[in-house]
Amino acid sequence: MPEPLLTLDGVHTHIDQYHILQGVTLEVPAGGVSVLLGRNGAGKTTTLRTIMGLWHASSGTIRFDGRDITALATPDIARLGIAYVPENMGIFSDLTVRENLVLAATSGPPASDRLDWLFGLFPPLKTFWDSAAGTLSGGQKQMLSIARAIIEPRRLVLVDEPTKGLAPAIIVSVRKALQELKETDTTILLVEQNFQLASRVGDTVSVMDDGRIVHSGAMAELAGDRDMQERLMGLSLEAHQ
C-alpha cells in the first residue's frame, strides 16, 4: 500500500455535548479513491468536516502529507490543496455558475484547458455559465459543487455523498468525473451510500460505526465478501445499490 497522504490517529470530535467521533484512526493512501462507508449517523460527515477544520478535533492527530493539520484553520487547510464537496453541495445560489467557479480558483482566473475539461465532464455548466446557480436543478448543482472543488488541481478532494437524491443519468456523470479525477494525481476520500458506485470507483474502503472505524481494507475484498458486509453493516451492502 502506498504511503498515506492523510492520516487520522485517535481523533475525537465533540459537537456541543455530543461525542461524535470516538477515536477515529484512518489512513488515506496517496492516489486513487478511498471510500468511507457506514450507516447514517456513524460519523462520516463529521470525519470530513473535522479533516477540513470546520469542526475541531478535541483530541487526536490529523496529518496531511506528514504535516500536523489538526489545529489549522479551515482556509489554511484548503490552501494546502484540500477541497471539500459538502453533502448539501454548498453552492452560492446568488452567484452565477461562472462566479462560483471564479471564486473557487484561488490562484487566479481558471485555466481555459481546465474549464474545457470540466465542460466535458459536466456539459450543463457551459450551457448555464451565466445563470444564477440557485436556478439549476439538483443534479446540475452537484456538478457545479464538484467542478468548483476541482477547478484547480488539488491533492485531496473530500466528497460527501455526491449521488444522494440524484437521477441515474446524473449519477453516471458523477461516477465518470470521479474516475477521470482518479486518473490524475488527485486523491479522493469519498463518503457514499451507493455501494454500486463506491465499489466501482473505490480502491480502499473503511467502514465506520458509532464514531469509530471498524474495518479498513481493499474495496475488492469487501465487495466480494457478503459475509463481511453482513458482519460490518448488519445487512448486505447490495441492499444499498
Add this chain to the structure above:
Amino acid sequence: MSGTAIRPKFERPSLSEIARERAPLALVPVLALAGFVSIGSFPTWVTLTVAGLAMGMMIFIMASGLTLVFGLMDVINFGHGAFVTVGAFVGFTVLGLLAGWTSDPSVLINLAAVFLAILAAMGITGLLGYAFERVIVMPVYGSHLKQILVTMGGLIVAQQLIHVIWGPDAIHISRPETLQGSYIVGTALVEKYRLLAVVIGLVLFAAMTYILNRTKIGLLVRAGVENGEMVEALGYRIGRLFLGVFMAGSALAGLGGVMWGLYQQTITAHMGSEIMVLVFIVVIIGGLGSVGGCFIGAMLVGLLSNYAAFLFPKLALVSTIALMMIVLMWRPQGLYPVVKAK
C-alpha cells in the same frame, strides 16, 4: 477526457415567477405616481419627490453598510448610529477648519470642502469601526442578545464621548455658500443640497453594485453573506472579510452622518440613534444582506415620508412603519433577502 451525454434540464422560471421577482422594482415609480395623483400640484410634487429621493439616498448610504454587516456577519449592530453621529461631528469640525473654503463663492471650492469633510469622517469612522469590531463585536459573534447589549452599550459610550469632546448642546452646521438655496425648475423649487445628496447616493449605489458584482472582493462578500463556512473551505479567511466589511459599513455611516448633518443643519449626540429607526426599517424592507433591496427600501421610505408629511402630517411618523408592515405581509423576508431571517 471524455464528455457525458447528459441532457441539460434547466428549471426556467415561469412568467408569474419573473413578475413576482421583479415586482419590487415597480414600487418606487408606483409610489411616485400615487404621490402625484394625491398631491395634485406638479411643482409641489417635484419638490417633494426630490426631497424624498435625497432623504432616501442619505438613508441608503447609512443602511447599506448595516445590511451587509447583518447579512455577512449575522451581527445586529445597534451601535451603527454612533458612526453616523461621529461622522457628522468630524465633518462639522473639518468644515469649521475650512471656513474660508465654505464661504467662497466658487462651487468647486465648496465641493472640495465637503469632499474633505466626507473623507475625514469616513477615515475616522472606518478606524473606529476597526476598534469597535475587534473590541466589542468580535467576542460576541453568534449571540444576538449579547450583540444587542454590547453594541447598545458602545452607542451610549460613544454619545457620552461626543458630549465630552463637542459638548452636550445641539450644534448648528451651515452648508457651504453655493449649496444653500434652491434652483427653480419651471415653477418647482428644488434645493441645491438635495440634488447633491441624490448624486452622491447614486454614485455610491453604482460603485457598490460594481464592486459587489464585478470584483472578486464583491463576489466574496456576496458568497460570504450566503455561506461563510463554504467561503472558508475554499481557502479565504472570512474573519478578514468581516473586518473589512465592518470598517466599510462604519465609514459609509460616517459619510451618511456628514450628509444628514448638512441636510438637517443641526447635529446632536443623539442624531445617530434617532435616524437608526429609519435605517433599520429600510434594512428590513430591503431584505437582510441585500444592497439592491436596501436601495429600493430607502427610496420608498424617503418618498413616503415626504408625501405623508405634506398630505397627512399627523400620520407622517407612522407611515414608514405601516409601509414596513405591508411589505412584510407581502414578502415576510423583505423585498430581496439574501439571508433568511432566523
